Amino acid sequence: MDGAMILEWVIKSIFLILVMTGGFAYVTLYERKVLARIQVRIGPNRAGPFGVLQPVADGIKLIFKEELVPAKADKLIFTLAPVLTVIPALIITAVVPWGTEVTLFGRTIKLYLADINIAVLYLMAVTSISIYGIALAGWSSNNKYATLGGLRATAQMISYELALGFAMIVPVMMAGSMSLVDIVESQKPVWFVFVQPLAFLIYFIAALAEINRSPFDMPEAEQELTAGYHTEYSGMKFALFFMAEYIKMIAISMIGSSLFLGGYRGPFVDQLPALGPLYLFIKVAIVLFVIIWIRATLPRIRYDRLMQFGWKVLFPLALLNVFVTGVVLILVGG
Amino acid sequence: MTPLQIVFLLVAAITLFSAVMVVSIRGMMHAALFLVLTLMGVAFMFATLGSRFFAIIQILVYIGSIAILIIFAVMLTRNIMDAEVASLNRGWWFFAPLALLIFASIVLVLSSWSAFATLRDLSSTSGENILEFGKALTDPNGFVIPFEVASVLLVAAMVGAVYIAMERRGGRG
Numbered sequence: 001m002d003g004a005m006i007l008e009w010v011i012k013s014i015f016l017i018l019v020m021t022g023g024f025a026y027v028t029l030y031e032r033k034v035l036a037r038i039q040v041r042i043g044p045n046r047a048g049p050f051g052v053l054q055p056v057a058d059g060i061k062l063i064f065k066e067e068l069v070p071a072k073a074d075k076l077i078f079t080l081a082p083v084l085t086v087i088p089a090l091i092i093t094a095v096v097p098w099g100t101e102v103t104l105f106g107r108t109i110k111l112y113l114a115d116i117n118i119a120v121l122y123l124m125a126v127t128s129i130s131i132y133g134i135a136l137a138g139w140s141s142n143n144k145y146a147t148l149g150g151l152r153a154t155a156q157m158i159s160y161e162l163a164l165g166f167a168m169i170v171p172v173m174m175a176g177s178m179s180l181v182d183i184v185e186s187q188k189p190v191w192f193v194f195v196q197p198l199a200f201l202i203y204f205i206a207a208l209a210e211i212n213r214s215p216f217d218m219p220e221a222e223q224e225l226t227a228g229y230h231t232e233y234s235g236m237k238f239a240l241f242f243m244a245e246y247i248k249m250i251a252i253s254m255i256g257s258s259l260f261l262g263g264y265r266g267p268f269v270d271q272l273p274a275l276g277p278l279y280l281f282i283k284v285a286i287v288l289f290v291i292i293w294i295r296a297t298l299p300r301i302r303y304d305r306l307m308q309f310g311w312k313v314l315f316p317l318a319l320l321n322v323f324v325t326g327v328v329l330i331l332v333g334g
Numbered sequence: 335m336t337p338l339q340i341v342f343l344l345v346a347a348i349t350l351f352s353a354v355m356v357v358s359i360r361g362m363m364h365a366a367l368f369l370v371l372t373l374m375g376v377a378f379m380f381a382t383l384g385s386r387f388f389a390i391i392q393i394l395v396y397i398g399s400i401a402i403l404i405i406f407a408v409m410l411t412r413n414i415m416d417a418e419v420a421s422l423n424r425g426w427w428f429f430a431p432l433a434l435l436i437f438a439s440i441v442l443v444l445s446s447w448s449a450f451a452t453l454r455d456l457s458s459t460s461g462e463n464i465l466e467f468g469k470a471l472t473d474p475n476g477f478v479i480p481f482e483v484a485s486v487l488l489v490a491a492m493v494g495a496v497y498i499a500m501e502r503r504g505g506r507g
Contacts, residue, residue, distance in 0.1 A: 077363070117464060121390045128398025132370075135402070139363060139409050147409065154406050158399075178464065 012113050017090055024246040025055035030285075031246075031292045038296040065235040070142050073232065077140035082233065082240035085133025089247040092126040095119035096254045097181045099264045099276025111264075111276060112181060119180040120172050123255060124165055127210060131157045133244070134212075138229035149228025152303065153212060159310040160209035160216075166318035167203035170196050170325050171259045184263035193260040196325070200260040202318045207252040209310065211245065214295035216306060253287035254280065261287075342382055349375030362408045370401045387464060 029044065029051060036043030044051035069078060099111035116122060131154055138150015172178050174195065175186040193200045209216040230241045257263055261283050264276030301309070352371040359365050373396045380389035470476035 074363070077367070116386060118387055118390055121387070121394065125390045125394040125398060128394055128402070131398070131402050132405075135405055135409065136367075139405075151406070151409055154402065154409075158402060158406075 008109065009113070013094075016093065016113060020090055020093065020247050020250060021243065023250050024243050025059065027246045027250060027288060028058070028242075029055050030288065031295075034289060034292045035296050038293070059239070062236060062239040065238075067235040067237065068232070070232050073142045074140040077136050078232075079237070081133050081137035081140060082237045082244075083133075084136065085130065085244040086240050086247070088126045088130035088133075089244040089251060092123060092130075092248075092251045093254055095122050095180050096258050097184055097264060097276075098280055099269070100273045102273050111273070115179055115181045118178050120168055120178045120183075123168065124161075127164065128161060130244075130248070133241075134229050137233070137241070141229075141232035143232050145226045146229050146231045149231070153229055156212070156216065156306065156310070157210055159307060160206045160314070163202055163310065163314040163318045164206035164210055166315070166322050167199045167206060168259060169322055170199035173322070173325055173329060180258050180263070184258050184265060187262045187265055191260065191262040191265075196260070196321075198317070198321050199325075200256070202314060202321065203256055203260065206310075206314060206318075207256065208291065208294070209306070211248040211252060213245075213249065213291060215298040215301050217300060249288060249291060250284065253284040253291070256287055257283040338382060342379075345375050345378045345382075349379075362411070363405070366401065366405050366408050369404065370397055373397050373401060387467070 032054075033043040033051070044054040047053035047057045069075060094113045095116060097112035097115070101108050101110045103109070134153040134157070135150045138146045138148070138153065141147070171183050171192050174192055175183040177183060177186070208214075230238055233241060257280060262279075263283075264280045266275060266279035269275050269279060349372055352368040352375065355368040356365050356372060359368060373392065377389045377392035377397070380386075380392055471481050472478055
């Protein structure tokens, strides 16, 4: 572990954080544009050509908004909650590989931050701690809508985490490794989505519920809960929740692409490793499009239906899928 | 002192402090959050010992599941916040020395162990072999019996929880 290596890690970490926060800004624009097109509108087009400066304008607006803290709110936890929401979202993609390795300035640089042998468990652990921010935001606001939103979010995320975990175990079983680099490499002959379409579907649905996206955006159902757990938040604190939500969208797209859609793999990636990040980017953009498309199309489902679906349909199905995969792997692999 | 030792002492101090805060602070939610900090400190201990697997499992199981359920329960019992509940019960003067005695005897027993004061070099360890660990859990010569007993215990707890939570149909309510 020499100085250059530490420098490389620091640069890669900063790069990752910049990409995720920059990605957040442009995913908001992407979502507004796609939603507008689906609803036969044009979408934001005033700030800059094609509205590319719109996220910057939104950011500046939010900085100048007044920060309000409700009376009798738990001030410390109220301030801590947005931070606790953003950090897991930022660190979760540390184990996702962007490509194999490239040679830059005469130095071989691996295109991933960390290749740990328990990467999938790391993903699960970070997902499970991301509940804290939302639960604490709801509780500390001293507002009944916020508390209800926080409770709903906690119950929903705990329930769908199980199905998500079981869906993530399937690629681990197929690849025989928990490292995401190994999982992506073992998809060289065929992507896991073609072998395990059910696992991918379960992963996708459970991940949507985990990040509280439509049609599972119960924690922030406007008609019932005004804005759910972030009702009392304003200014930059609100922006942090907003940021976490969109970064989580990018993160689950990246993780889903790596687990099931071959990650950075694509034609000619072995000859030209620099293509890896490009392929990953294209796959993430497609998955994000589907997420936005679902939001534009499907209505929100009722809360009891949501819990029933999670526990009575998705969870048994995921368990069965793991069981069948295991039996088939033993019969085939011997 | 190596940098690792300094970090260890710092984390140990934070862990112990938050453990004391869990039992002494008034607000239930704050106590639950200090519990999270304590568990995080333990996870950090595992990480400094070179055991990534147990560090992650500690976070996943204790912080991500058990502490979340505790916080969930605290959120549902809001009124307990204002109640003036004494944090010490009546028998504390008897049990505090007893706890100290047990702690002292554990330290005494451990100090007779030959490796008690030696420092292992952990700089070369890079995670443990998960495959070997998994095999040992299902190996009759390994840990299959404790593993199965633990799972039977959990199933029994789950059946009990379902029984308590179940709505009884027909009269008995």
